[in-house]
Amino acid sequence: MNTANISIKDFVHTLEKPSKKWYFWVAVLSIISLFGIYALIRQMIEGQIITGMRDNAVWGIYTANFVFFMGLSYAGALISCTSQLLRIKWTKPLMRMAELLTVSSLIVGAPFILFCLGRLDRIHYLLFYGRIQSPITWDVIAISTDLVFCIAFLYFTHIRDFAKLRDYPNLNTANWRKKMYKILALGYKGTADQKKYLHQAHDIMAAIIIPTAIIAYSLLSLLFSMSLRPGWHSTIFSPYFVVTAGYSGVALLIVVMWIYRKTQKLEDHITNLHFNYLGFALILLTFIYAYFCFSEYLTDWYNQTETLHLLLSKFSDFSQFGWLSLFHIVFAFIVPVIVLGFPWLRSINSVTLVSLFIVLALWVKRYLIVVPTLETPFIPIQDIRPEYVNYSASWVEWALSVSGIAVIILIFTVASKIAPIIPVSEVSDAHNLEKPKLLFKTKGE
Amino acid sequence: MNSLKKIIKNITYALIIVTVNLLSVSEVSAKVQAKKERVRMKMYYSKNDAGERLISIGLTAGSGKKMHGLKNEKVILNSTANDSTFTLAILETDSLGLINLYLANDYKFPMDENGISIIKASYGGDDTYRSISKELEIADIEFDFTFEIDDSVKYLIIKANKIDREENKTPINELDIKIGVQRLYSVLPIDIVETNEDGIGKLEIPDDLPGDAEGNLTFVAKIEDHDEFGTVTKSASHEWGTPVSYEVKPLPRQLYTDEAPIWMIAAVFITLLGAWYHFFLSISKLIKLKKSA
Amino acid sequence: MKKKEDKGNRRKFLKNTFTLGAAALATGSGAALAHKNESGGNGKTEKVKVLTTEGKVVEIDRHIDDCKIDPCAPPIGNAARQGIPGRSFVMVIDLARCKNARKCIEGCQKGHNLKPDQEWLKVYLMKDNPEGEPYWFPRQCFHCDNPPCVKVCPVGATFKRQDNIVLVDENRCIGCKFCVVACPYSVRIFNWDEPPESDIPHEEYSPEVSVPAQIGTVSKCDFCADRSREGKLPYCATSCPMGALYFGDRNEDAVSNGTDTLRFSQLIKERVGYRYREELGTKPNVYYLPPVERMFDYESGLDKLPEANQKVYDEIRFGKNGKNK
Structure with missing residues (x-):
């Protein structure tokens, strides 16, 4: 890592006048996103009859997506905030990606719970008539707080880069952008006082985001565990969700790293070392995740009630959820352990590929949390309408899911036009960081 | 019972089929149809x-x-x-x-x-x-209610009289009268009393019948589809019930009511206060930064 | 058999003339009474023929006092969140009498303007253990005293009242369906598309009436609170030909199925009434009487169903692999 040699000059070309290819790419993503909006409008006009949701499975992939995207956001926040607080140097080049991942998946994830609403036109009732006893209210409060904090933190880490861009001579870009840099840089000149203030702001924000994110993600699990339903009503759900979130987030961060490394030729900054370290984190998380999964299912399985028995049998039934749970087991446990376990299988590409499949497997896991339990109520479903017995998502739900991914990519694409994807100032300052505020001092300090 | 019903049904069907077959081929059918x-x-x-x-x-x-x-x-x-x-x-x-x-x-x-x-x-x-x-x-029949407590046992005494053209009353004996108490949807039967030669029936009333807010019970006497008197009901109110509170109590602070438990509001409030305090603290640092520029 | 049934019907007829004040004669076996004004409210009249002292038949307006609870009109908006004073509504379902005639479902659907596939009340076939005989199990909202659905509602659109009833205010419901998920008995249904045009007269939406329903909101059994104001039993209880559904006020200690009225406390004691899944701690207000000494074979409840519908129960009847029988 040649941290000291990094300069804004190396990145200016990524920020200047976009190429036609870039515009084309943005257009494609926008069309996909707009199709999602079209699907949403159709759903609002025609009602949720056009989704695959019915009584029994009243939640579907919207809820799975909600949990999934919120989970992705969690890892980014945790990584960037802990490395800020603990003054970890090697993560510095990844921080902006992690923070962007946090903010973009929060922005995309949060609306997915709203797509579940039958009456989106009454969304303001959540404020007018809000009941503090409902986990949904907790979620609304926690997620909006988390979102504000994460956007603030993302902005904080941009200030010095904005200052650098403001001061960059002959920046070949539109005037409004130059003006924007000037305003957003807050007159940062790099004086000792300013450095101190910025670091304090950083530290405070980082310190408060960590618990906020943990709380927000734990509360998410309560949407499920607060219901008296077999498969959901479990005390382990909060930490289980937090770990799953971290696992999927780290895996996606590896994928994002790989993409930027390839497309923006960042081999100098995103190195073998980063993949190694995150690969190590990944294998650790694989085991922690496996531990939680095992604890959860073992307790369920060991003394199963009638309904639990029915639920668990669906995971091994290939006409039900057998294939999905097999996919989950293979790509969330077996493949990562094999690929990361044997030295000759490890490489940047293999770790990335494994990560991609982990992300997919963890989406499947969310689906397996939401849908089978809803299809297995205490009183077994006796219904002749097949769509009421087994849930399958309609085109509307898939369109919105795909457009969610498109929006995340769009946010990344646009954001990396505004500021360098590698936080230049953070990286170059990595060696003379402001000391953290001490809780107490010993003699002589 | 059910199977019996089935058998009857089957026999009926069979008879109908046989009859219809017989009739359809004969001239008699026209006459039968014309029959009223x-x-x-x-x-x-x-x-x-x-x-x-x-x-x-x-x-x-x-x-x-x-x-x-x-x-x-x-x-x-x-x-x-x-x-x-x-x-x-x-x-x-x-x-x-x-x-x-x-x-x-x-x-x-x-x-x-x-x-x-x-x-x-x-x-x-x-x-x-x-x-x-x-x-x-x-x-025409008339019921008279009297309420009596004998050795702390409550008795309802009902007298049934027939009224003739000259408004003379004649006691009706051996009349089965259903006695009950009026409830919201129907009458809750207590028992059936039979009148004696004086037209009087006596019935013990249970102690634990819930009444209205004041403990009033509406007793109802009824004869059903009697050959002579038809269906007749008559009621009388008496304070022999246990009072039921009609006060609407406010719902407690609970998870399932509108008002949340205090500790819950406190927990959310304190957590939010702590989080947003730090947010504004860090924003204040940024303001300082801007001012020092 | 036939005679007995006739007698029952006649009794029912008399009971109706007795309790409702307004009299009408049943045309046949259990046919509907000619009771025209369905909407609530005092001051209603009906045209009746009267034989005057002079021996002439004249038609006059007769005042119908069918108001048993004041106010008689179902409350609108926030007023509906207050329970009816002094009432504590309960239901008792006699499992020994249910033979899946499905009349309760039809009555409920008609009364609440539901689509044919929307069932507030469902009749399940249950089997408690592999050796046990299956039995029919009608299940609607249990109006729990500790309702999991109300706890999770983010906007207070569903609420618990002092008279035991749990209602949904479809004017406030945002359709998050959390209550549907939270209910362990799957009693709540969602209005996935536009509800059918309602021919039930209504002035303004009241949660007690639940009509007209709104798209994108949750609905469920409302214990027919609006009917109670007129002293009428819920639609399901009045439409059950077997009299399996008893409804009443626990504070009055009486439940009625339209024909028989019994003391609630004695009924539960003597017939060993139970509540479904007591262990969940939801404290339901619907009690079941065990399906012992049944009046019918459970299979008689299958006879009238189309073959496709019958298949739904195969797993319960014959076990998962069809080996149990």
């Missing part, structure tokens, strides 16, 4: 608590699922007393084949010396339907 359909008539007399008297007549034809009311048909109501017959009214059935005729409060049936009126409803029939008539004996 049988008509059923039901007739009831009732007197409710408010003293409203009602004669209900129902005219139906067909059976089973094909049963239907005969609408807009004329029914003549006659009264026979002391060997002479009067026409009381000429009535028409409604769309369901029903006639409900109320009697004005001071209306009096022609009665014989025993206080009995005989009411006859006749339907003349037409080309399709046979004629039918039905007779009903009606006498």
Whole structure:
């Protein structure tokens, strides 16, 4: 890592006048996103009859997506905030990606719970008539707080880069952008006082985001565990969700790293070392995740009630959820352990590929949390309408899911036009960081 | 019981099929079809608590699922007393084949010396339907309630009298009277009492019957479809129930009520306060940064 | 058999003339009474024929006092969140009498303007253990005293009242379906598309009436609170030909199925009434009487169903692999 040699000059070309290819790419993503909006409008006009949701499975992939995207956001926040607080140097080049991942998946994830609403036109009732006893209210409060904090933190880490861009001579870009840099840089000149203030702001924000994110993600699990339903009503759900979130987030961060490394030729900054370290984190998380999964299912399985028995049998039934749970087991446990376990299988590409499949497997896991339990109520479903017995998502739900991914990519694409994807100032300052505020001092300090 | 029903049903079906087959090949069928359909008539007399008297007549034809009311048909109501017959009214059935005729409060049936009126409803029939008539004996009855506590046991004493033309009261003996208490939807039966030769019935009332807010219970006496008196109800109120609180208590602060438990509000408030305090603290640092520029 | 049934019907008829004040005659076996004004409210009249003292038949307006609870009109908006004072509504379902006639479902659907596939009340076939005989199990909202659905509602659109009833205010419901998920008995249904045009007269939406329903909101059994104001039993209880559904007020200690009225406390004691899944701690207000000494074979409840519908129960009847029988 040649941290000291990094300069804004190396990145200016990524920020200047976009190429036609870039515009084309943005257009494609926008069309996909707009199709999602079209699907949403159709759903609002025609009602949720056009989704695959019915009584029994009243939640579907919207809820799975909600949990999934919120989970992705969690890892980014945790990584960037802990490395800020603990003054970890090697993560510095990844921080902006992690923070962007946090903010973009929060922005995309949060609306997915709203797509579940039958009456989106009454969304303001959540404020007018809000009941503090409902986990949904907790979620609304926690997620909006988390979102504000994460956007603030993302902005904080941009200030010095904005200052650098403001001061960059002959920046070949539109005037409004130059003006924007000037305003957003807050007159940062790099004086000792300013450095101190910025670091304090950083530290405070980082310190408060960590618990906020943990709380927000734990509360998410309560949407499920607060219901008296077999498969959901479990005390382990909060930490289980937090770990799953971290696992999927780290895996996606590896994928994002790989993409930027390839497309923006960042081999100098995103190195073998980063993949190694995150690969190590990944294998650790694989085991922690496996531990939680095992604890959860073992307790369920060991003394199963009638309904639990029915639920668990669906995971091994290939006409039900057998294939999905097999996919989950293979790509969330077996493949990562094999690929990361044997030295000759490890490489940047293999770790990335494994990560991609982990992300997919963890989406499947969310689906397996939401849908089978809803299809297995205490009183077994006796219904002749097949769509009421087994849930399958309609085109509307898939369109919105795909457009969610498109929006995340769009946010990344646009954001990396505004500021360098590698936080230049953070990286170059990595060696003379402001000391953290001490809780107490010993003699002589 | 069920299987018996099934057997009957099957036999009926078999008979119908056999009959239809037999008839369809013979000339007799034409004659049978021309034969008039049988008509059923039901007739009831009732007197409710408010003293409203009602004669209900129902005219139906067909059976089973094909049963239907005969609408807009004329029914003549006659009264026979002391060997002479009067026409009381000429009535028409409604769309369901029903006639409900109320009697004005001071209306009096022609009665014989025993206080009995005989009411006859006749339907003349037409080309399709046979004629039918039905007779009903009606006498006026009166119930009197008294409430007595004997050795801390509560007794309701009911007296039944027949009222004749001269308003004379004659005790009715061996009359089964249902006694109950009025509830929101119906009458909760307590027991049936039989009157003695003085027309008096005595019934023990349980101690634990819930009443209204003051503990009032409405006792209802009723005879059902009696040959002479029809269906008659009469009620009386007495303070023998256990009072039920009609005060609407405010709901507690609970997870399932509108107001949340205090600790929950406190927990959320404190957590939010802590989080947003730090947010604004870090923003204040940025403001300082801007000012120092 | 037939005679007995007739007698029953006649009794029912008399009971109706007795309790409702307004009299009408049943045309046949259990046919509907000619009771025209369905909407609530005092000051209603009906045209009746009266034989005057002079011996003339005249038609006059007769005042119907069918108001048993003041106010008689179902409350609108926030007023509906207050329970009816002094009432504590309960239901008792006699499992020995249910033979899946499905009349309760039809009555409920008609009364609440539901689509044929929307069932507030469902009749399940249950089997408690592999050796046990299956039995029919009608299940509607249990109106729990500790309702999991109300706890999770983010906007207070569903609420618990002092008279035991749990209602949904479809004017406030945002359709998050959390209550549907939270209910362990799957009693709540969602209005996935536009509800059918309602021919039930209504002035303004009241949660007690639940009509007209709104798209994108949750609905469920409302214990027919609006009917109670007129002293009428819920639609399901009045439409059950077997009299399996008893409804009443626990504070009055009486439940009625329209024909028989019994003391609630004695009924539960003598017939060993139980509540479904007591262990969940939801404290339901619907009690079941065990399906012992049944009046019918459970299979008689299958006879009238189309073959496709019958298959739904195969797993319960014959076990998962069809080996149990």
